[in-house]
Amino acid sequence: MTNPVIRALVLKDWRLHRPQITFSITAGVIALAILQLKNEIAFTIGAVWFFISIIVLGSGLPISNVINERKKQNLAFLMSLPMSAAQYARAKLISTLGMFLVPWVTLVIAASILVLRRPETTNGMIPVMCILFGLPLVGFSVVAGAALASESEGWTMGANLVCNSSYGLGWYLIIRIPAINGNLKSPVAIWNSPVLMILGGEVATILVMLGITFYMQSRKRDFI
Amino acid sequence: MSDLAIELDGVGKTYPYFTLDKIDLELPRGQIMGLIGPNGAGKSTTIRIMLGLVHQDYGDVRVLGHRMPAEQVAAKWDIGFASEDMRLYEGMTLEWHMNFIRSIYPSWDAPYAQVLLKRFGLRAEQKIKGLSHGQRVKATLLLVLARRPKLLVLDEPTTGLDPVARHEVLRELTAVMTDEGRSVLFSSHNTQDVEQISDRITFIDRGRIIDSMDKEAYLDRWRRFRLEVPFGIELPALPGIIGIRRDGRLAVATSNAFAPDMANAYESTGARVKSIETMTLEEIFVANVERSREEVEA
Numbered sequence A: 001m002t003n004p005v006i007r008a009l010v011l012k013d014w015r016l017h018r019p020q021i022t023f024s025i026t027a028g029v030i031a032l033a034i035l036q037l038k039n040e041i042a043f044t045i046g047a048v049w050f051f052i053s054i055i056v057l058g059s060g061l062p063i064s065n066v067i068n069e070r071k072k073q074n075l076a077f078l079m080s081l082p083m084s085a086a087q088y089a090r091a092k093l094i095s096t097l098g099m100f101l102v103p104w105v106t107l108v109i110a111a112s113i114l115v116l117r118r119p120e121t122t123n124g125m126i127p128v129m130c131i132l133f134g135l136p137l138v139g140f141s142v143v144a145g146a147a148l149a150s151e152s153e154g155w156t157m158g159a160n161l162v163c164n165s166s167y168g169l170g171w172y173l174i175i176r177i178p179a180i181n182g183n184l185k186s187p188v189a190i191w192n193s194p195v196l197m198i199l200g201g202e203v204a205t206i207l208v209m210l211g212i213t214f215y216m217q218s219r220k221r222d223f224i
Numbered sequence B: 001m002s003d004l005a006i007e008l009d010g011v012g013k014t015y016p017y018f019t020l021d022k023i024d025l026e027l028p029r030g031q032i033m034g035l036i037g038p039n040g041a042g043k044s045t046t047i048r049i050m051l052g053l054v055h056q057d058y059g060d061v062r063v064l065g066h067r068m069p070a071e072q073v074a075a076k077w078d079i080g081f082a083s084e085d086m087r088l089y090e091g092m093t094l095e096w097h098m099n100f101i102r103s104i105y106p107s108w109d110a111p112y113a114q115v116l117l118k119r120f121g122l123r124a125e126q127k128i129k130g131l132s133h134g135q136r137v138k139a140t141l142l143l144v145l146a147r148r149p150k151l152l153v154l155d156e157p158t159t160g161l162d163p164v165a166r167h168e169v170l171r172e173l174t175a176v177m178t179d180e181g182r183s184v185l186f187s188s189h190n191t192q193d194v195e196q197i198s199d200r201i202t203f204i205d206r207g208r209i210i211d212s213m214d215k216e217a218y219l220d221r222w223r224r225f226r227l228e229v230p231f232g233i234e235l236p237a238l239p240g241i242i243g244i245r246r247d248g249r250l251a252v253a254t255s256n257a258f259a260p261d262m263a264n265a266y267e268s269t270g271a272r273v274k275s276i277e278t279m280t281l282e283e284i285f286v287a288n289v290e291r292s293r294e295e296v297e298a
Helices: A004-016 A018-035 A040-071 A085-117 A123-150 A153-176 A193-218 B043-050 B072-076 B094-104 B110-119 B133-145 B163-176 B191-197 B215-221 B261-268 B281-297
Strands: B004-015 B018-028 B032-036 B058-063 B066-068 B079-083 B151-155 B183-188 B200-205 B208-214 B223-228 B241-247 B250-255 B272-278
Touching (some): A004 A085, A085 A193, B018 B043, B018 B208, B043 B151, B072 B079, B094 B110, B094 B133, B110 B133, B133 B163
Parallel strands (some): B079 B151
Antiparallel strands (some): B200 B208
């Protein structure tokens, strides 16, 4: 990020979205605090709240950072700056990814430490935790990819709708897989083929979405 | 270094429902050009091609000596662009925007920005969403002018402004031109604004340049003859007369290449020249557009 204009644009996006990022991290921290209460209901509420705080950020950021800039005609203000359409697209990609990854990594590390410190938690939960923590990242990459590649509100809202309505079903189906469910109380983490396949699928989806986004952006010639 | 700030040579762009057709345009450095055209004439498309924001399908574009769109990044350091559809970030203050622009442009002139704040009656600490339309336009112009660009490109900057705000904006643009090295391209469908500040005038309609020349020469060339023509006399088709409207004994002839001997030519046919009137830019604009459309349709 040596280009000063790209750096200025990324910093601008961070400043504009500081309240959203702060809100997400705060909500995640509150969820983790609830998770620490020695009560099964509190644990469930905390877990749900934790995921919601990440999912809301992942679905809201691409819309406010990419789509709204066009919709609210801020793009006309930016496109006169000394940069090309491809450089603008690169700045958007860097800022959108960064603004999601920083809270996601922070909250996932904090959640992993706190959950694994609980006496009733076994290492057998580590693979399923990796899968579950990965899902919001997959959802974000799909929504952000749709926003950055299409720059269309319709496509982005569609991607959002599909992702947000799939989380519950995804978690339900994953937990019901016997090869995963049966190992939750194992004293050691078991990385069997269903676990690796799902994790591989998550990584592949993220890479494909990033690839599509890079490809579409490299073809971008015009701002409008 | 070329003496031209803007040079378009045979530039075209085709959209499904609009074609910009072989545009030739030249703006010498240090001049203000008014680009006049009705809504949908191609003013904004031409400007966006000039700035490299949209790629032309064919033709050459040079701005401040840079080939566009390939060298748009280098060119845009010296171009200030403001358009009617440009919006600042509503939730942020004008000061935030000033800091943002200052972080990009080393040429940012902070004392001049303070002068403009006062002159435009703006407060830096005010959020954009609290500003009126006129104040937003002035805020955008402040952000553009304080960069001290060599070329100002303004796409309909006075649209929607009240007369006082329009006057303030036009006054500032005129003041900006005291720096003779600076060039301005100013698009509008408001001919009064353009007439007030421009050195050169370019008319555009339906994606074609229909005329482009020095404003004074332009206004000098156009005249309206009011004639009294006895029944039975046909007015001759004089060279330079682009249209005659006749209503009974009265006729109005419009010339785009006025010469004093035209009056003699009419008088020699038995018609009486009641008056020879200069035309406003708006009247010239309308006459020019009508003539151009008739030519195309014929």
